[in-house]
Amino acid sequence: MTENVFDFNKKIDIAWCPGCGDFAIRKALLSALQELGLERKNLVMVSGIGQAAKMPQYINSSFFNGLHGRALPVATAIKAVAPNLTVIAEGGDGDMYGEGGNHFLHAARRNPDLTLFVHENMVYGLTKGQAAPTSRLGMRTPVQVSGVISEPLNPVALAIAMNVGFVARTFSGDIEGTKEIMKRAILHEGFALVDIFQPCVSFNKGNGFQWFKDNTYKLESDYKADDRARAFARALEETPFPLGVLYESDQRRPFEELLFAYREDKTPLRERKPDMELLRTVIREKA
Amino acid sequence: MIKHKDLSIVISGEAGQGIQSIESMITIFAKKAFFHVFATKEYMSRVRGGCNSTSIRISPTSVMAGVDRIDILVPLTPEAIPHLKDRIGDSTIILGEKSLIGEDRMIDLPFTAIAVEAGGAIYSNTVAVGALCALLKIDRAACEPGIREFFAQKSGDVQAANVDAFNRGYERGLSLRQDIAIDIAADPDVAGKIMLTGADAVALGAIAGGCNYVCAYPMSPGTTVFTALAEYSKRFDIIVEQVEDEIGVANMALGAWYAGARALVSTSGGGFALMSEAVSLSGGIETPLVVHIGQRPGPATGLPTRTEQGDLNLAIHAGHGDFLKVLLAPGDLEEGFELSRAAFDIADRYQSPVFILTDQYFVDSYYATRTFKVPEAPLENKVVATAADYRRYVLGSPDGISPRGIPGMGDGIVCVDSDEHDEGGYITENREMRVAMVAKRLAKIEAVKKDAIQPTLYGDARYSTLLVGWGSVKMPIIEALAAIDQPGIAYLHFPWVYPLPESAAGYMAAASTRVAVEGNATGQFADLVEFETGLRFDHRILKSDGYQYTVEELADKISALL
Secondary structure, eight states, X not given: OOOOTTSOSSOOOOOSOTTOHHHHHHHHHHHHHHHHTOOGGGEEEEEOSSSGGGGGGGSSSEEEEOSTTOXXXXXXXXXXXXXXXXXXXXXXXXXXXXXXXXXXXXXXXXXXXXEEEEEEOSSOTTTTSOOOTTOOTTOOOSSSTTOOOSOOOOHXXXXXXXXXXXXXXXXXXXXXXXXXXHHHHHHSSSOEEEEEEOOOTTTOSTTOHHHHHHTEEEOOTTOOTTOHHHHHHHHTOOSSEEEEEEEEOOOSOOHHHHSGGGTSOOSOGGGOOOOHHHHHHHHHTTO | OOOSSSEEEEEEEEETSOHHHHHHHHHHHHHHTTOEEEEEEEOOSOSSEEEEEEEXXXXXXXXXXXXXXXXXXXXXXXXXXXXXXXXXXXXXXXXXXHHHHOOTTSEEOOHHHHHHHHTOGGGHHHHHHHHHHHHTTOOHHHHHHHHHHHTTTSOHHHHHHHHHHHHHHHHHHHHTTTTSOOOOOOOGGGGGOEEEEHHHHHHHHHHHTTOOEEEEOOOTTTHHHHHHHHHHHHHHTOEEEEOSSHHHHHHHHHHHHHTXXXXXXXXXXXXXXXXXXXXXXXXXXXXXXXXXXXXXXXXXXXXXXXXXXXXXXXXXXXXXXXXXXEEEOOSSHHHHHHHHHHHHHHHHHHTXXXXXXXXXXXXXXXXXXXXXXOOXXXXXXXXXXXXXXXXXXXXXXXXXOOOEEEEEEESSOOEEESSOBOXXXXXXXXXXXXXXXXXXXXXXXXXXXXXXXXXXXXXXXXXXXXXXXXXXXXXXXXHHHHHHOOTTEEXXXXXXXXXXXXTHHHHHHTOXXXXXXXXXXXXXXXXXXXXXXXXXXXXXXXXOSSSOOOHHHHHHHHHTTX
């Protein structure tokens, strides 16, 4: 195997717990980036806060590791200013569906050409074991001492309801399958969500590796992902949860393409110069 | 006979009655006739009904502030009379529909009846404009194309009906010239002046500063600048995005700057409160951010459509941690343009958040002013092409500034992290690195002082009484001082309010009596000046009723202290 330009040529100190599903997701991501043959300087990883949101630190590329929940507005702007860049937003379920829930909804509406990888482990890891928006009903935590009483958020059904053009779910235990879906998600023109089931070995004993094994299945090989209503119905299935690409459609055009600034001129915004002569004219018109 | 050298006209009515169109037409025609014009408005937070007013000054010399006095009042609703009772004097001429308003002393001008002759009651505002133009002795023929242009979006029939309504109003106005004698000299110098709102000045300044991305969540009065830039966006290639909330707004703007754009955010105090986390992020990742804060009275929702300078402390203290923030506050339209442009330059140079503080009064008011100086060349982006071994936060520069690269421009990678980071942008808890990064950020606070715009002194340079203010109180204070016309008084104006310019202390020390003037309840800027200079104010003239100072009001308050 050739050297992966997105990996480091030295040992790096990774803050994840031994056995964490994040390692497998990183492995899948590194392979996906390499196999797509992306230029290192044209990739930007964007994240918020959490264990999953540390991923950009461990990928040898540009990154914007900002604040909790805020990856998507940042990533949307980066793509709009420089459409030639590949932009990947990555984080955990608390980051993207909890603190960043509103941004998730509106990123789905805008449809920027960026890829969102969400590590779904159904628990808060970095803050040590509280419920996530995806935690299963009844799950007991140091805060939800009598068990979770709120309905878990269903990100894939929500994304299909919002007409996101690429919606998939994978399991970190399947590195090869996750990698292949990551590649398709990155290539999709528009907003793409890959929700990645991932065991948290430290804080979620109830939904561990074996639980995910037992409660998931792969979509049939002849499943057609082009029907939104059918995809929505499958997205509602729980225990077992279907894995694979639930919905894929190229009907919507990406946000950046629709922006007036790019309708005629495709030059990235940041490479254009302000027209000072026009400004003088506009000011003269105020006389 | 109007005895003042300039004329104060007030039009008052319900929201939706068309005060704004009367105001716009009058000011446009008056300026075209080479009168100096100033207009300011106050309005309630409702779309229909209530009672609002707009105050217009028509003058032979430059005017840039509002007055209490009303020379001619045009009430469109009976409510206007109690609404403006404190401003209606014995000499105020009330002009309008007597049958509707019911004031005995008023001069009857049946707008509606005349409008019906022109085709319908809907044209009554244009009748009023015609009558006022006749009283101002504005050439009738010169107005006709202006009327058509004003209604350019409407059909030819509607335009013709408005011209007819204008002419009928004008005829009636001519017949009133004996009762209402107005004699204001035109000034040919007005020809070269431009007329625009504060919001427009800030928006144009932003364009001059290279702004090519604007995002916001609508909130009065910050929306005005957002709307103005949206209007220019097609001509200047500006990306305009209305974001889901203010948190998303400010984070999105940082993403845009990080990728190489020059983004502006426009909001008001309540929206800005939500942006604090991103202000701190801007400081931490050393990515520029420019925020326009159009202030309105708080706390909480406060008075949504009115004015106050109450967000200074919020802005100074926004964001956890220690890092550079720069606050600019224009006091007139030229400053609005120049400071807005400068904000982008400072943000870019110091890789830090810069705030432009205006208020409802500033963004909504407009007047004829000198044209803006647009530099030949656009501001250069201070970003560097990255080498393969580029590191975003290289230490060692005495001013704390490390060259800013942007992703995809050069061979290197650009890594920024909200966690404490090392020179490459990678998370660290190394104690020496933490100390070095704190020092790097603090060095910028020191370094920016050399670029601070120093305060300007207006009035008697050998003052004993010094008035100190910032932002939109500038022009009311300057005109009040002219009205008082006494030696020994000066006004020190701060367009750059924070970090406080170092020359402040010398100006303060030279005064025997120091008076702070600002539009908030406690004297937030006065506190800052006292803290930074160690010198106390003897008096604080403060106001938090939601309105800007008028010239007379300030002249009275200042005179009482002399």
